[in-house]
Amino acid sequence: MLKNIPTIISPELLKILAEMGHSDYLVIADGNFPAESIGKDSKVVRMDGHNVSEILEAILKLYPLDTYVDFPVILMEKVKGDVVETPIWDEYKKIVKKYDNRGRECFTNIDRFDFYEKAKKAYCIIATSEKALYANILLQKGVI
Numbered sequence: 001m002l003k004n005i006p007t008i009i010s011p012e013l014l015k016i017l018a019e020m021g022h023s024d025y026l027v028i029a030d031g032n033f034p035a036e037s038i039g040k041d042s043k044v045v046r047m048d049g050h051n052v053s054e055i056l057e058a059i060l061k062l063y064p065l066d067t068y069v070d071f072p073v074i075l076m077e078k079v080k081g082d083v084v085e086t087p088i089w090d091e092y093k094k095i096v097k098k099y100d101n102r103g104r105e106c107f108t109n110i111d112r113f114d115f116y117e118k119a120k121k122a123y124c125i126i127a128t129s130e131k132a133l134y135a136n137i138l139l140q141k142g143v144i
Contacts, residue, residue, distance in 0.1 A: 004061075005062070006057075006058035006061055006062075008047075008050060008054060008055060008058045009058050009059070009062070010045070010047075012045060013045050013047075013124075013126070014062075016043055016045065016123070016124045017059065017062055017063055019123075020063075020123050020124070020141050021141070022066065022068075022141060022142065022143050023066060023068075023069075023140060023141065024122075024123040024140070024141045025118060025119070025121060025122040025123060025138055025139070025140055025141075026059070026063070026122060026123060026124050026125075026126070026138070026139045026141065027039075027119045027122045027124070027125040027126065027136065027137070027138050027139075028052045028055050028056055028059070028126045028128065028136070028137050028139070029052075029119075029125055029126060029127050029128060029130075029136050030052060030128060030130035030131070030132060030133070030134075030135035030136050031127075031128060031129050031130050031131055032133070033119075033125075033127065033136050034116075035125045035126075035127035036127075038116055038119045038120055038125065039119070039120075039122065039124075039125040041120065042119075042120070042121075042122050042123060042124055042125050043123065043124040043125070044124070044125050044126075044127060045124060045125070045126045045127070046127050047126050047127065047128050047129075048127070048128070048129050049129055050128050050129060051128060051129065051130045051131075051132075052088070052092075052128050052130040052132070052135050052136075052137060053088065053091050053092065053095060055126060055128060056092060056095050056096075056137060056139075057095050057098075059139070060095065060096065060098070060099040060100075061099070063139070063141060064100075064141065064142035064143065064144060065096070065099070065100050065102075065106060065139060065140065065141070065142050066140040066141060066142040066143075067142050067143075068142070069140055070108075071106060071107060071108035072100075072106050072139065072140040072142065073092070073096060073106040073107045073108075073137065073138070073139055073140075074107075074108055074109070074110055074115065074118065074137070074138040074140075075089060075092070075107060075108070075109045075110075075115075075134070075136070075137055075138075076109070076110070076112050076115040076134055076136045077109040077110055077111050077112065077115075077134075078134055079112060084133045084134065086132075086133070086134050086135075087132075088130075088132040088134075088135045089107075089134075092107075092137060093107065115136065115138065118138055119136075119138060122138065
């Protein structure tokens with residue numbers, strides 16, 4: 001065991017986070033995200049039984065966001081005409097603000113298919129059991 005590592009972070013995920021370099025992408029995906037098909041050229045870590053917010057919180061304790069880009073946090077935009085509420089985005093913004101003083105300014109939303117294309121280039125996709133819709137989040141790693 002190690003000190004100060006959130007218990008939700010498995011040894012496998014800890015190794016992956018340590019391997020990642022500046023500007024690499026990490027996706028924390030909701031339960032509807034096609035993690036295995038999108039991530040066939042990436043590492044896919046299953047974290048069934050967990051939600052995105054708790055994983056985001058744990059990762060940001062270890063992982064800096066990129067300060068050399070305007071938006072190191074990317075959310076999947078709602079499909080035009082979809083009226084679903086996305087309160088989880090506010091949760092994400094509160095969590096990010098605890099670890100990055102830019103807070104809400106770190107965020108942008110992109111089209112669903114553009115999100116998929118970026119996710120295909122991710123170093124790792126974490127597949128969760130998150131039930132909230134549009135709960136996928138892409139993080140761009142910064143430097144220590």
